[in-house]
Amino acid sequence: MLKLNNVHQKFEIGTVNEKHVLCGIDLHINEGDFVTIIGSNGAGKSTMLNAITGTNMITEGTIIIDGNDVTKEPEYKRAKYIGRVFQDPRMGTASDMSIEENLAIAYRRGKPRTLKWGISHKEREEYKNLLAELDLGLDTRLKDKTRFLSGGQRQALTLLMASFHHPKLLLLDEHTAALDPKTAARVLELTVKLVEENKLTAMMVTHNMRDALRIGNRLIMLHKGRIILDISGEEKKKLNVPDLLEMFKKASGEEMNNDRMQLS
Amino acid sequence: MNVILGAFAQGLLWAVMAIGVYITYRILDIADLTAEGCFTLGAGITCKLITSGCDPFVSTLAALIGGLLAGLVTGLLHTKLKIPALLAGILTMTGLWSVNLRIMGRSNIAILRETSLITMLMEGGLSKNMAAIVSGAALTVVVIAFLWWFFNTELGYSLRATGNNINMIKAQGVNTDTSIILGVMLGNGLIALSSSLVSQFNGFADISMGMGTIVIGLASVIIGEVVFGRRSILNSLIAVALGSVLYRIIIAIVLRLGMNSNDMKLISSILLVIALCLPAAREQVSKVLKNSLRKGGSTNA
Ligand SMILES: Nc1ncnc2c1ncn2[C@@H]1O[C@H](COP(=O)(O)OP(=O)(O)O)[C@@H](O)[C@H]1O
Numbered sequence: 001m002l003k004l005n006n007v008h009q010k011f012e013i014g015t016v017n018e019k020h021v022l023c024g025i026d027l028h029i030n031e032g033d034f035v036t037i038i039g040s041n042g043a044g045k046s047t048m049l050n051a052i053t054g055t056n057m058i059t060e061g062t063i064i065i066d067g068n069d070v071t072k073e074p075e076y077k078r079a080k081y082i083g084r085v086f087q088d089p090r091m092g093t094a095s096d097m098s099i100e101e102n103l104a105i106a107y108r109r110g111k112p113r114t115l116k117w118g119i120s121h122k123e124r125e126e127y128k129n130l131l132a133e134l135d136l137g138l139d140t141r142l143k144d145k146t147r148f149l150s151g152g153q154r155q156a157l158t159l160l161m162a163s164f165h166h167p168k169l170l171l172l173d174e175h176t177a178a179l180d181p182k183t184a185a186r187v188l189e190l191t192v193k194l195v196e197e198n199k200l201t202a203m204m205v206t207h208n209m210r211d212a213l214r215i216g217n218r219l220i221m222l223h224k225g226r227i228i229l230d231i232s233g234e235e236k237k238k239l240n241v242p243d244l245l246e247m248f249k250k251a252s253g254e255e256m257n258n259d260r261m262q263l264s
Numbered sequence: 265m266n267v268i269l270g271a272f273a274q275g276l277l278w279a280v281m282a283i284g285v286y287i288t289y290r291i292l293d294i295a296d297l298t299a300e301g302c303f304t305l306g307a308g309i310t311c312k313l314i315t316s317g318c319d320p321f322v323s324t325l326a327a328l329i330g331g332l333l334a335g336l337v338t339g340l341l342h343t344k345l346k347i348p349a350l351l352a353g354i355l356t357m358t359g360l361w362s363v364n365l366r367i368m369g370r371s372n373i374a375i376l377r378e379t380s381l382i383t384m385l386m387e388g389g390l391s392k393n394m395a396a397i398v399s400g401a402a403l404t405v406v407v408i409a410f411l412w413w414f415f416n417t418e419l420g421y422s423l424r425a426t427g428n429n430i431n432m433i434k435a436q437g438v439n440t441d442t443s444i445i446l447g448v449m450l451g452n453g454l455i456a457l458s459s460s461l462v463s464q465f466n467g468f469a470d471i472s473m474g475m476g477t478i479v480i481g482l483a484s485v486i487i488g489e490v491v492f493g494r495r496s497i498l499n500s501l502i503a504v505a506l507g508s509v510l511y512r513i514i515i516a517i518v519l520r521l522g523m524n525s526n527d528m529k530l531i532s533s534i535l536l537v538i539a540l541c542l543p544a545a546r547e548q549v550s551k552v553l554k555n556s557l558r559k560g561g562s563t564n565a
Pocket residue numbers: 011012019021039040041042043044045046047048056564
């Protein structure tokens with residue numbers, strides 16, 4: 001489904017600030033995989049997702065999504081394969097536009113935008129039902145601008161938008177990190193439900209070790225732009241947090257350092 | 265009373281210009297100075313064509329096309345050459361000065377004795393002010409109706425989202441370069457359309473008549489939205505048009521208080537400063553300015 005071959009990402013090339021953030025990532029993800037990603041601050045987790053989406057063009061290597069080489073494709077062309085939820089709840093929606101307008105935009109992800117009416121009556125009914133399922137009181141607020149929503153409501157809405165039309169890939173970048181624990185748990189639960197019901201292929205960066213172990217069928221650890229650990233299936237199920245920390249120490253020669261990382 | 269009627273007429277003639285500024289400033293979130301050169305461009309094209317014996321309708325339509333092209337240049341400079349929007353606008357504006365002189369052939373063209381849309385209405389029995397009000401109001405209503413429809417289409421949604429959250433709309437598969445170019449074209453097309461009508465009312469085009477356009481446009485947008493609200497696109501469009509009228513009425517009152525017409529530019533700047541000091545406007549302005557100074561397309565998450 002997704003293949004990263006020897007992906008390198010450098011920033012500010014040729015200046016004193018040159019940064020080599022991804023140093024040869026090789027990663028093959030199969031259809032239906034749910035991969036959790038952990039690593040220290042600045043390990044390159046977000047940068048890896050930005051390389052996949054085309055937010056940043058990579059300096060070396062190839063990226064193949066569903067058999068298509070997208071390495072040179074701009075972000076907007078890759079969007080048809082990818083649903084995405086960002087860490088910052090404000091990033092996922094246009095805050096001056098209404099809930100239904102945002103949904104309608106996402107409903108047309110990857111399609112040409114025409115002079116047809118932006119939203120149809122039929123869609124509106126469908127959105128109402130989908131929002132009612134979220135049970136966050138959004139189904140009666142279709143015309144409200146998303147700026148008036150709470151962080152949790154926005155992330156839930158963004159998740160719904162990202163999962164429209166069964167994207168080939170769902171990318172989640174610490175999408176519960178900005179939420180209070182109760183809301184975070186709720187959004188995470190919704191995430192797992194959406195991925196399982198729609199049999200999506202997903203990658204989720206998380207700062208919570210337990211979630212990383214509990215959720216998904218595969219776990220990847222990133223360190224200084226390299227994948228230093230890749231565990232899946234039965235092996236992953238048997239792991240606990242201390243095991244993981246020990247493995248990190250052995251693979252990297254350092255202690256895990258992430259100020260947001262929750263060890264328990 | 266006549267003063268107020270005159271202000272009302274001016275406000276309606278300039279309303280479409282304010283709506284053009286609204287599109288770049290509010291919808292796309294960039295400060296576009298193309299407006300200044302574009303305003304002269306629209307008037308220059310129209311007056312030149314009218315003096316050459318062209319039909320007033322065709323001459324007005326030609327102004328619209330000229331404005332669209334000016335916007336296209338700025339849009340391309342910003343998106344394809346990655347020049348910050350503010351500088352891209354300045355470049356086009358400066359270049360337009362020479363283009364306008366070429367089109368006009370000299371720095372001032374009078375059409376006082378020619379047939380224009382305004383004289384056509386006056387022949388129908390209207391006073392000059394009434395002719396301005398009728399033509400200005402008709403154009404404004406058509407433009408608002410068109411934009412209300414457009415901003416509610418799929419394409420219109422993507423334009424609005426491009427100004428509002430460019431990262432989000434890219435992730436939804438929209439080519440934001442196209443959205444920006446389209447928006448800047450639309451804004452400048454409307455500015456030229458408005459100036460075409462203004463020149464037919466004034467009976468002349470002058471090379472420096474565009475000076476201050478952006479200040480007047482921004483003042484109308486901000487005054488309109490503060491007074492008449494911005495709950496929806498339609499609300500904003502109507503508010504901006506009314507803001508343009510209100511702006512002219514304020515100017516008329518200030519002139520009555522003893523300022524003379526040479527003080528106009530100073531007055532309009534001061535008026536905008538006052539409008540900008542309103543807390544609601546302040547935050548928005550710094551946001552737009554930051555966005556306009558950013559290189560085109562370089563918006564990384
Ligand atoms: N667009 C960019 N330009 C310059 N440096 C960047 C850019 N994006 C990320 N970086 C740098 O790459 C490093 C890794 O960042 P990131 O991928 O966000 O880490 P994390 O694993 O915490 O998500 C950081 O040092 C960051 O400053």
